[in-house]
Amino acid sequence: MRKTALALARAAHAGPALAVTVLSCLLGVAADLSPSQVAMVTSAVLAGQLSVGWSNDLRDRARDAAVGRSDKPLANGEVGVSTVRAACALAVAATVALSLLCGVLAGAVHLLCVASAWTYNLWLKGTLASWLPYAVSFGGLPVFVELVVGSLPPVEVVVGGALLGVAAHLLNVVPDLAQDAATGIRGLPHRLGARTSVVVAVGLLVTVTGLLLATDTVSGRLDGPVVVVVGATVAVLAVLALVGSGRVPFLAAIGIAFTDVMTLVAR
Template sequence: MSAPTRERRRTLAHTTPVLLLRAAHPRVAALTAAGMAIAAAISGRPGREVGLVLATVLVGQAVLGWHNDLVDRVRDAKRLPSGKPLADGYLDPGTAWFAWGCGVLLVVPLAVSNGVTAGCIYLVSLGIGLVGNILLRNGLFSWLTWAAAYSLYPAFLSYGGWGGQTTGNPPQVAMVVLAAALGVGVHVLCALPGLVADHENGFRHLPLRLALKIGATRLLLVALVWTALALVALLLVGNAVGLRQ
């Protein structure tokens, strides 16, 4: 590879849009948004509503990702390179806060466009996630905000409509419980890459406690099985009783 090519790639990687994309936790955002869009499609929602769900959740996840890295930037900077643009000094916090504010201003009308009730439910879920970036995350009850946020996803879908209408019915209780279980599994999977740093910082959240007892490798397997079973159960229960009551 020539020197000019390497320089172009290095420069592209450090442009503000790319840095913002990296700080938004794009893999988690894309997987969550795609999963919700697929769930909306399976539940029989028309194409335009599936696209709206995808856009809403994608922006909401970016808001969560930026907020997470902003909150953690001082702690992450203790282990350089951290691989995070904010902690490594490549992305200015003011720029990230501006993007976060724009994301919030965008996600509110997107959410309400799914229906007033559905939109409010999604915004509450998003708010729980933001609170989870600050509170409970370092202790035994770190899983609680993840479970609570995910438990509202079925209601977001079951009440979903188009153009701000209030439509739909409450979700099946079993779907809510299984979505909460899925949230716990996702929490563990997301925490695994940072276990060493969290341990050095004195954190004692649920994934770290479990990893200290059974080992990180076994915890990964358990979390994968747990998450897969939750997903399969959601599909089976949704097929058997539907999403709505």
């Protein structure tokens, strides 16, 4: 049972799923949701992320097996297809129920975000539009959270979330470019190549930083010293991402993304 549970967690892309779930929780706290509302939002997002991860590995299991992906539980036989399908179906049902408990309009937005992510798994992963579901889903996440209390996030937060999503897509795919190419996947990162994908991701992330810092400075939400520290940190990481070698560019870009997320939720 424990081995099956661990295999299911890996098949659900536990790392990215946890990251998005924690982000939704932080957004809920920043939006002054009540503890029960934060719990509902977090649970809905977790269920949605599980469904996205499991559907992704179900869809890709033949390709993963073809290139010998030992890290993929479905491809290496650690967990059965029927088990993952059942778990995915339960996650979908939970996503619908938990989303609607957050409110009909808010729930509909979250279900749109999850459906967008599914379109990546089912159709858009190998196309030039592979970035689009990430933009829609990440841009829609703060809208979902804010609608729980009947408000809407500032435009820069939605735009920043969308740009963060596209950057996350580029950075997430870079480590798998070779395996994907071997099985005919030709999404945007594959056409750009590893180096260009990182450069474009850094550009998007720096744009998010500039957008958030500019609006926060004008509104007075952030003090001058904080703006300077955040800006300087991102500038250093951006230089490392552009001139570094090996894993340094990738890790530096992840550092910028983390800084942007913290700036986003601390507003």
